[in-house]
Amino acid sequence: MRTLASGTLVVSCQAGPENPLYGPSSMALMAQAAEAGGAGAIRANGPEDIAAIRAVTDLPIIGLHKLGDPAGVFITPTYESAAGIVAAGADLVALDATLRPRPDGQRVDRLIARIHRELGVPVMADVDSLEAGLAARDAGADLVATTLSGYTNGRTPTGPDVELVRQLAAKLDCPVVAEGRIRTPEDVRAMCDAGAYAVVVGHAITNPMDLTARLVGAIPVG
Numbered sequence: 001m002r003t004l005a006s007g008t009l010v011v012s013c014q015a016g017p018e019n020p021l022y023g024p025s026s027m028a029l030m031a032q033a034a035e036a037g038g039a040g041a042i043r044a045n046g047p048e049d050i051a052a053i054r055a056v057t058d059l060p061i062i063g064l065h066k067l068g069d070p071a072g073v074f075i076t077p078t079y080e081s082a083a084g085i086v087a088a089g090a091d092l093v094a095l096d097a098t099l100r101p102r103p104d105g106q107r108v109d110r111l112i113a114r115i116h117r118e119l120g121v122p123v124m125a126d127v128d129s130l131e132a133g134l135a136a137r138d139a140g141a142d143l144v145a146t147t148l149s150g151y152t153n154g155r156t157p158t159g160p161d162v163e164l165v166r167q168l169a170a171k172l173d174c175p176v177v178a179e180g181r182i183r184t185p186e187d188v189r190a191m192c193d194a195g196a197y198a199v200v201v202g203h204a205i206t207n208p209m210d211l212t213a214r215l216v217g218a219i220p221v222g
């Protein structure tokens with residue numbers, strides 16, 4: 001079984017329908033490019049993308065399935081969504097473990113226990129706060145990630161949440177994964193110094209629209 005090693009840079013290869021790169025073949029190419037650059041694992045969304053990525057790499061895949069309302073719990077909200085991505089080739093399941101109500105009313109500890117029992121893969125809890133991270137570990141999560149920090153209370157900061165990584169790493173007895181708005185080598189280093197076990201980077205590597213817009217924004221007007 002493929003596992004997430006300590007000190008890994010994970011590249012999140014995701015594109016929504018608004019992105020010209022939307023689709024499994026583009027995401028498989030992204031994953032191959034990430035691997036060629038030294039990525040140690042891939043994070044990917046949905047069974048189609050995951051199956052296409054699985055076909056071209058042996059790297060561990062952290063799978064998720066975004067379903068439902070993005071304003072609520074939508075990262076792998078149900079057991080069925082977890083089962084679908086594992087069948088497609090995911091080695092770990094990432095799921096929303098914020099303290100928000102789940103769409104099916106399911107308790108997260110029962111969901112995690114069922115994934116362990118029936119799918120036999122580790123669960124990475126995507127959280128937004130220290131409280132949610134501690135609760136996720138108590139609920140059985142194998143790893144805790146800061147993925148949802150800044151996305152659940154209406155205001156998204158521009159930078160990554162180094163402080164949350166530091167707090168989680170100080171309190172938890174499991175790997176803490178840094179994720180969200182990490183853009184530069186300095187950000188990556190700050191996360192490692194704060195105690196991150198692994199670092200996930202998405203937009204800054206796999207979203208050329210974002211990269212282009214940032215540089216276009218640097219051109220003086222007039």
Ligand SMILES: CC(=O)N[C@H](C=O)[C@@H](O)[C@H](O)[C@H](O)COP(=O)(O)O
Binds near residue numbers: 179182200201203204
């Ligand atoms: C909040 C949410 O839905 N995050 C998603 C989780 O899978 C992805 O859209 C992010 O790209 C991923 O977390 C990596 O983060 P960033 O792209 O900022 O490096």
